Structure formats: C-alpha cells, structure tokens
Amino acid sequence: MANDLFNxxxxxxxxxxxxxxxxxxxxxETLMPLILSLEExxxxxxxxxxxxxxxxxxxxxxxxxxxxxYYAERMTERLGGAKIYLKRDExxxxxxxxxxxxxxQIILARRMGKTRIIAETGAGQHxxxxxxxxxxxGLKCVVYMGAHDVExxxxxxxxxxxxxxxxxxxxSGRGTLKDAMNDALRDxxxxxxxxxxxxxxxxxxxxxxxxxxxxQSIIGKEAKEQMMxxxxxxxxxxxxxxxxxxNAMGLFYPFLDDKDVNIIGVEAGGKGVNEKMEHCASLxxxxxxxxxxxxxxxxxxxxxxxxxxxxxSAGLDYPGIGPEHSWLHEVGRAEYVAITDKEALEAFQLCxxxxxxxxxxxxxxxxxxxxxxxxxxxxxxxICMNMCGRGDKDIFTVAKHxxxxxxxxxxRTAD
Amino acid sequence: MTRIDATFExxxxxxxxxxxxxMMAGDPDEATALSVxxxxxxxxxxxxxxxxxxxxxxxxxxxxxxxGQRALENGMTLEKTLDMVRAFRSDDDTTPxxxxxxxxxxxxxxxxxxxxxxxxxxxxxxxxxxxxxxEDEELCIPAQNAGLNFIRxxxxxxxxxxxxxxLQNTSGFVYYVSITGITGAAAAQAADVAPEVAxxxxxxxxxxxxxxxxxxxxxxxxxxxxxxGCVVGSAIVAELASGKSGDEVLSFVKTLADGAHSA
Numbered sequence: 001m002a003n004d005l006f007n008x009x010x011x012x013x014x015x016x017x018x019x020x021x022x023x024x025x026x027x028x029e030t031l032m033p034l035i036l037s038l039e040e041x042x043x044x045x046x047x048x049x050x051x052x053x054x055x056x057x058x059x060x061x062x063x064x065x066x067x068x069x070y071y072a073e074r075m076t077e078r079l080g081g082a083k084i085y086l087k088r089d090e091x092x093x094x095x096x097x098x099x100x101x102x103x104x105q106i107i108l109a110r111r112m113g114k115t116r117i118i119a120e121t122g123a124g125q126h127x128x129x130x131x132x133x134x135x136x137x138g139l140k141c142v143v144y145m146g147a148h149d150v151e152x153x154x155x156x157x158x159x160x161x162x163x164x165x166x167x168x169x170x171x172s173g174r175g176t177l178k179d180a181m182n183d184a185l186r187d188x189x190x191x192x193x194x195x196x197x198x199x200x201x202x203x204x205x206x207x208x209x210x211x212x213x214x215x216q217s218i219i220g221k222e223a224k225e226q227m228m229x230x231x232x233x234x235x236x237x238x239x240x241x242x243x244x245x246x247n248a249m250g251l252f253y254p255f256l257d258d259k260d261v262n263i264i265g266v267e268a269g270g271k272g273v274n275e276k277m278e279h280c281a282s283l284x285x286x287x288x289x290x291x292x293x294x295x296x297x298x299x300x301x302x303x304x305x306x307x308x309x310x311x312x313s314a315g316l317d318y319p320g321i322g323p324e325h326s327w328l329h330e331v332g333r334a335e336y337v338a339i340t341d342k343e344a345l346e347a348f349q350l351c352x353x354x355x356x357x358x359x360x361x362x363x364x365x366x367x368x369x370x371x372x373x374x375x376x377x378x379x380x381x382x383i384c385m386n387m388c389g390r391g392d393k394d395i396f397t398v399a400k401h402x403x404x405x406x407x408x409x410x411x412r413t414a415d
Numbered sequence: 416m417t418r419i420d421a422t423f424e425x426x427x428x429x430x431x432x433x434x435x436x437x438m439m440a441g442d443p444d445e446a447t448a449l450s451v452x453x454x455x456x457x458x459x460x461x462x463x464x465x466x467x468x469x470x471x472x473x474x475x476x477x478x479x480x481x482x483g484q485r486a487l488e489n490g491m492t493l494e495k496t497l498d499m500v501r502a503f504r505s506d507d508d509t510t511p512x513x514x515x516x517x518x519x520x521x522x523x524x525x526x527x528x529x530x531x532x533x534x535x536x537x538x539x540x541x542x543x544x545x546x547x548x549x550e551d552e553e554l555c556i557p558a559q560n561a562g563l564n565f566i567r568x569x570x571x572x573x574x575x576x577x578x579x580x581x582l583q584n585t586s587g588f589v590y591y592v593s594i595t596g597i598t599g600a601a602a603a604q605a606a607d608v609a610p611e612v613a614x615x616x617x618x619x620x621x622x623x624x625x626x627x628x629x630x631x632x633x634x635x636x637x638x639x640x641x642x643x644g645c646v647v648g649s650a651i652v653a654e655l656a657s658g659k660s661g662d663e664v665l666s667f668v669k670t671l672a673d674g675a676h677s678a
Contacts, residue, residue: 025547026518027545027547028474028545028547029572030592030595030596032548032572032577033572033574033577172480173471173484178471182472185474186597189596190597190601289519289522290518290519290522293545298519303492303493304493304519304520304521304522304523304524305469305470305520
C-alpha cells in the first residue's frame with residue numbers, strides 16, 4: 001500500500017477522499033453539493049497565505065501557541081525508563097487541542113459567507129471551543145450534545161451557554177455523541193444555505209478528516225521542532241489518545257514519514273475489550289463499516305447496527321474512529337492499543353502527583369500506556385505524549401470513581 | 416423490465432399518477448407490519464417502499480427514527496426484512512418493492528451476497544440514502560448489473576450542473592426530495608416543487624416522484640399533480656405508532672392513494 005503512495009504515508013487522501021478503502025463521502029444528496037463546495041474552498045484556503053497568516057496570528061495571540069514541550073522529569077524518574085516529554089496542548093485557551101481545528105473551520109466558514117455554526121460535542125470540549133470562537137467572531141452557534149452527556153458534563157454546558165451558544169440536548173437514539181452527530185447532520189441538511197457544520201474530529205465525509213488533520217497538525221509540527229531544540233533529534237515513540245482521533249492525527253501526521261518514529265494510538269478500553277463491548281476501542285474491537293459520511297472501523301453488531309461505546313471519558317465515547325487511523329492501522333504504520341478506565345484513572349493520579357498537572361481523562365489513557373511501556377525502555381529512549389486536554393472538567397467524575405464525597409456539588413457527578 | 420418499469424407503464428396507460436407508500440420493516444412488530452404490507456396494494460398503493468431499520472438514520476426525522484428503533488428492539492434484522500419481502504411475494508408478484516435505508520447493514524452483509532439475496536427475495540429497487548453518485552461503485556453499479564433498480568434522490572441543492580451526474584446511473588424513477596431537510600419535517604409546497612420537477616424532467620425520461628413533507632390526501636393530490644406521483648412515509652408510520660389497527664392504517668393509506676390518484 002505504501003508503494004501506491006510513492007513510499008509516503010502523507011499523501012492521502014486520494015481524489016475520492018479515501019485513505020486506502022477508508023474515508024469517502026457517504027452522505028445524502030442534499031449535503032453533497034455543500035461538501036464539494038467546502039472542499040473547493042478549503043483547497044483555495046490551503047494555498048492562500050492570508051488564510052494562514054490569520055490562523056498564525058490567532059493561534060499565537062488567542063490560543064496561546066506554540067504550546068510547550070515539557071520534560072516530565074519526576075514522572076520519568078518514577079517510571080525509571082524512557083525519557084518522557086509532554087506536548088502541553090492542555091494549556092491552550094479553552095483547555096484542549098480542539099480549538100486548533102475550530103479556528104480553522106470558523107475562518108473558512110467566514111470566507112464562505114456562512115452566518116450560523118453548528119457542532120456536535122461529547123465531553124463538551126469541542127462545543128466549548130466552537131462556542132468560544134463563535135463568540136469572538138459574533139456568529140450564531142448551536143451545539144448538539146447527547147442528553148446523557150449534558151448531565152455528566154454540566155460545567156461545560158454552562159460554559160457554552162455563557163459564551164452565547166444554544167446547547168441542544170439530543171434525546172434521539174440513546175442520547176450520546178453519535179446521536180449528537182446525527183442531529184447535527186439533520187440540522188445541516190435542513191439549514192444548508194446559511195449553516196456551516198464544524199466537525200470536532202478527523203471523521204465525517206471528505207474533506208473533513210483531511211482538513212481537521214491539517215489544522216491539528218500544528219501539534220506535531222511544533223513538537224518536531226521543539227524536540228529538535230531539546231534533544232537534537234526526533235522522539236523514538238509518539239503517543240496520543242484516540243476517540244475520533246484528532247489530537248492523535250495532529251501529533252502523528254508530521255512524523256508519518258519518519259520511519260524510525262514509533263507511533264502509538266491509545267483507544268478507550270472501558271471495562272475491557274471483551275465480547276460485552278463495554279469499550280470504545282473501534283480498531284481493537286470493531287470492524288470496517290460506514291457511518292457519519294465515512295468508511296472506517298466501527299463498533300457494530302452482526303447485522304451492521306451501530307453499538308454504543310462505553311468509556312469513563314465522554315470525549316472518547318464514540319463507536320467510530322477517523323478513517324486515516326483505520327488506514328494507518330491496516331498498513332501497519334501505527335500501532336493501536338486499548339487502555340481500561342481503571343488504568344486511565346491510575347495514570348490520572350500519577351500525573352497529578354508527580355508533575356502537578358491535572359490531565360483530562362482522555363490523555364490519561366495515553367499516559368497509562370506510557371506507564372506500561374516506559375519502565376521497559378532504555379533511558380535514552382524518548383517518548384513524546386500529547387497532553388491534549390486538562391482535567392478540570394473531569395474532577396467530578398474522578399472524585400466519584402475514587403470515592404471522594406463531593407455531595408456539595410450536586411448534579412455534577414457522573415450519573 | 417422490472418416490476419417498477421411495468422408499474423409505470425400501467426399507470427401511464429391508465430393516465431394515473433403513482434402513489435408510493437413507505438413503512439418500516441418490523442414496525443410495530445413483524446406480524447402487524449406484514450399484514451399492513453399485504454393490504455397496501457388493495458388500498459391503492461402502486462409501489463411499496465420498505466424501510467430497512469438502522470440505528471443511525473441521519474436523514475430521517477423522529478417519526479421514522481423511532482419506528483426503526485422499535486423494529487430493532489423487536490429483533491428486526493436485514494434477514495428478517497428479506498423474509499418479510501419473501502412472505503409478501505408468496506401472494507403478490509406484481510407490486511414493486513423498493514428497499515430504503517442506509518448503507519452499513521448492506522455493506523456489513525457484503526454487497527454481492529446482499530444483491531443475490533435481495534433479488535431472490537423479490538426486491539425490485541434500492542434507495543440508499545448515504546450513497547451519492549460519488550460512491551456509485553459501492554452498490555449502485557453492482558445493483559444495476561444484478562437487475563435491480565437504483566433510485567437516486569435529487570434535492571433542492573442538486574443544481575443544474577450537478578443534475579446529470581445524479582441522473583446518470585439512476586433507474587426506475589427519480590425521487591425528488593421536496594425540501595431541504597429530514598423526513599416528516601416541513602410541508603411540501605406544490606408551487607416550489609413544480610418548477611423543480613420540470614427542471615429534472617428536462618434532463619430525463621424517467622418518472623419523477625416527489626417525497627418528504629406530504630401528510631394529507633390534499634397535499635398528495637397537489638404534489639402528484641405537478642409530478643408523476645408522490646411518496647408518503649412519516650404520516651403512515653405515525654398512524655402505526657399511535658396504536659391504530661392495521662385496518663385503520665390501511666383506510667388512511669387509501670385516502671392518501673385516492674388523493675394522489677385523483678390528480
């Protein structure tokens with residue numbers, strides 16, 4: 001497969017929006033003309049210096065980029081093996097990597113003359129980022145969020161409302177992230193003329209997976225330069241957590257053709273990847289199918305019906321994964337593993353205790369894998385992990401799982 | 416010639432517009448769904464659209480979403496949907512059946528196997544919402560080669576430049592979606608639909624059937640009047656969901672069919 005791409009892993013997608021067999025444009029006809037015009041506008045923007053000048057300015061002055069690359073010295077000592085660096089994307093404005101992409105899409109929406117922005121959100125981080133950038137530009141913003149997530153992520157719901165967004169609790173289906181995405185697509189199909197759909201991850205119909213990857217690639221580009229400055233070479237291993245996979249794709253992409261760099265994606269293993277499907281590990285426990293505009297690995301039953309994921313982390317709670325990850329998995333360029341809720345919670349605590357950083361539950365999954373492999377690796381092995389979000393939003397969930405009594409924060413605990 | 420083509424020839428010779436009804440396979444349960452389906456031709460339905468339940472019907476409004484959920488909760492599957500068609504075919508070999516749904520359950524079975532099974536069960540055409548012309552190689556072309564019609568949706572956003580691409584591999588009929596939106600939402604307006612149908616008919620000889628937003632016999636008559644026929648889905652599904660008996664639902668279907676046929 002790599003030969004088809006002239007030995008580069010960075011040439012995808014093809015003109016049909018495919019990475020190997022994955023990706024594509026599986027949408028209804030009503031949306032098809034919009035997706036084609038989005039592709040055209042994005043292709044124009046990509047080579048337009050004024051677009052990137054605007055992005056760079058806002059990345060620097062609004063988001064706070066570049067995010068630091070931080071040597072986690074005490075964690076390294078504690079684990080006693082590989083040298084661990086954290087790419088600090090949790091320090092971005094709004095507390096996660098999500099805003100890197102939102103900024104790009106909203107600037108594009110403005111260029112396309114769209115006045116209304118819609119988004120889906122799971123944990124609420126993408127919703128908050130979208131509401132934030134919409135507030136900054138004075139755009140109307142509607143965020144679809146599963147009713148179940150509205151309950152367990154109350155602080156983010158309030159944030160979005162403070163920022164002027166309308167948050168629509170989604171009760172269709174089972175009221176989770178995938179249902180929120182269905183309802184966002186239903187809104188889009190109804191309001192095609194003035195509305196731009198700001199997708200939060202590297203999934204959906206082409207050009208979204210490639211476009212979101214390109215916007216998030218700032219993570220990997222910076223990490224590469226910063227690692228060169230710190231160590232004079234590439235890291236040996238790069239690691240990121242994966243729900244849909246945007247922070248991971250952002251870190252991985254600039255390293256895809258550096259053959260000596262190991263790439264590891266960490267999926268949410270929930271209660272364990274078993275026949276009960278109480279997890280969100282699409283690559284580890286799913287198989288290829290078509291949902292939300294793309295072909296990719298999905299959690300599904302024998303009849304091709306989509307299953308609900310399960311994870312302690314609302315941000316990883318999605319039954320699919322970006323199509324480029326499915327392709328990297330099949331061609332073997334990246335390795336994908338699963339981490340359970342329990343392991344993620346242990347990593348969460350280790351990070352708090354050793355580094356004074358409260359991580360989000362999503363990157364805690366990546367960190368849990370670092371904890372597994374670092375002790376067995378030599379001291380000159382360099383790991384770079386993407387700390388893609390901070391954990392303020394998760395403290396209630398974590399408190400509940402650790403048995404802390406936070407009853408004075410009624411209604412904010414999970415379930 | 417498929418049963419769909421034969422039906423349009425008959426309607427043409429009778430000078431009548433087509434009435435197409437939609438129902439979800441297995442909703443509210445397998446037995447009721449089959450008995451309603453069997454009653455549709457006598458109620459005046461010319462073509463039956465049978466919904467294949469899917470967990471994530473992104474082009475459907477809540478009425479059809481919930482119907483799909485009920486069917487799935489009752490254990491409906493692709494195989495049982497085909498069984499329903501087989502049972503229907505045991506005493507009706509003329510009424511066309513169009514299977515309408517989303518791609519994943521079909522992809523999951525394997526396209527080649529699905530086409531063999533669908534043809535054998537007695538399905539005449541397919542409407543797969545999430546397969547635009549850009550993905551024709553997936554199912555559309557193999558289906559045409561297997562002798563099934565592949566019915567494409569044209570929408571208000573399908574402009575003149577794009578229309579030939581949409582019509583290119585369409586067969587049986589063209590399904591014009593009257594609104595930008597989901598099923599069961601805004602009401603279709605004959606004044607908006609008429610020029611759109613004319614625009615499509617300027618580029619194809621296929622019949623143009625209009626669906627989405629048609630709920631009453633009057634609107635069915637109006638819309639069928641400016642096209643070759645119309646589809647009613649959510650309004651029928653809602654009747655079933657309200658707990659009405661099969662006979663009551665079929666009487667409602669008959670009023671809709673009469674509306675369309677009087678156009």
